[in-house]
Amino acid sequence: MNIKRVWAVYWSATGNTKTVVTAAAEGLAKKLDCPLSAIDFTLPAAREKGMEFGPQDLVVIGTPTYAGKLPNKILPYVQEQIKGNGALAAAIVTFGNRNFDNSLAELCAVMEQNGFHTVSAGAFACIKCQACIRSCPNHARYFDDPAFLSHVAMLEENFTEPKEDQLFW
Numbered sequence: 001m002n003i004k005r006v007w008a009v010y011w012s013a014t015g016n017t018k019t020v021v022t023a024a025a026e027g028l029a030k031k032l033d034c035p036l037s038a039i040d041f042t043l044p045a046a047r048e049k050g051m052e053f054g055p056q057d058l059v060v061i062g063t064p065t066y067a068g069k070l071p072n073k074i075l076p077y078v079q080e081q082i083k084g085n086g087a088l089a090a091a092i093v094t095f096g097n098r099n100f101d102n103s104l105a106e107l108c109a110v111m112e113q114n115g116f117h118t119v120s121a122g123a124f125a126c127i128k129c130q131a132c133i134r135s136c137p138n139h140a141r142y143f144d145d146p147a148f149l150s151h152v153a154m155l156e157e158n159f160t161e162p163k164e165d166q167l168f169w
Contacts, residue, residue, distance in 0.1 A: 001088065004056040008038040009082070011063045011074045016126040017094045018042075021062035024092060024122070028058060041077065050081035059084070059116065061107070062092035064126075068101025070110075078107075084116030091121040097163050104168075125163040 008025035012018035022038065029036035041047050053059050063070050063078070070078065070093075091107040093100050100123040108118045 002056060003032050003034055003058045003088070005058070006032060006034050006036050007053065007057055007059045007061075008036065009051065009059055009061040010038075010040060011042050011071065011078075012040065013042060013064065014126075017062045017064050017092070020094055020124045020126070021060050021092050024090065025060040028060065028090070032058070034058075041074070047074070047077045047081070050083065052083045053085060053087035053116075055086035057087040058090070059087050060090045060092060061111065062094065063103075063107065065093050065095040065100045065103035065123075068099065069103050070106050075110075079110055079114070082114055084111065084114050087116050089116035089118045091118055092124065093122075094124050094126045095163075097125050099163070100166075119169075121168040122166060124165045 006025050006029040008022045010017050010021040012021075018040065025036055025038070028034075039046070039051060041051075061082070063074065066072070069075075089111045091104060091111055093103045093107060095103070104121055104123050108121055111118050
């Protein structure tokens with residue numbers, strides 16, 4: 001297989017997934033001496049059309065993990081609108097220092113179903129849980145539910161030790 005372009009493709013509400021995916025894609029592009037392109041499908045307008053790749057592409061694709069799975073909001077788009085057509089894929093998930101559970105297996109399975117050949121995968125711990133809430137410039141989202149806040153307190157108490165990143169080849 002002769003790779004002609006490396007792609008960084010990501011959904012990144014807080015910027016963590018963008019940072020990890022872009023770093024991986026940049027490293028691969030440099031190693032393979034190929035041009036690098038990026039597609040950020042975080043905002044709804046970016047998901048108005050699908051994406052198609054081919055056998056000469058290497059796609060580094062990433063999403064955050066929400067409750068151990070891919071985000072429900074973007075899963076249908078990933079399942080239906082991102083087509084590999086024989087492209088290679090490196091699947092990446094980020095997670096908030098608890099566990100990535102099934103999210104990485106889910107992303108790899110979707111990529112394979114969409115015509116990619118997944119050649120590597122990784123799960124990266126990002127310790128900024130709820131950063132999207134804290135960074136919202138309009139303060140449009142907040143949590144005040146006592147049950148949720150007690151869950152947050154439990155996570156903060158029980159998951160203080162940083163998790164290790166995991167790579168799969």
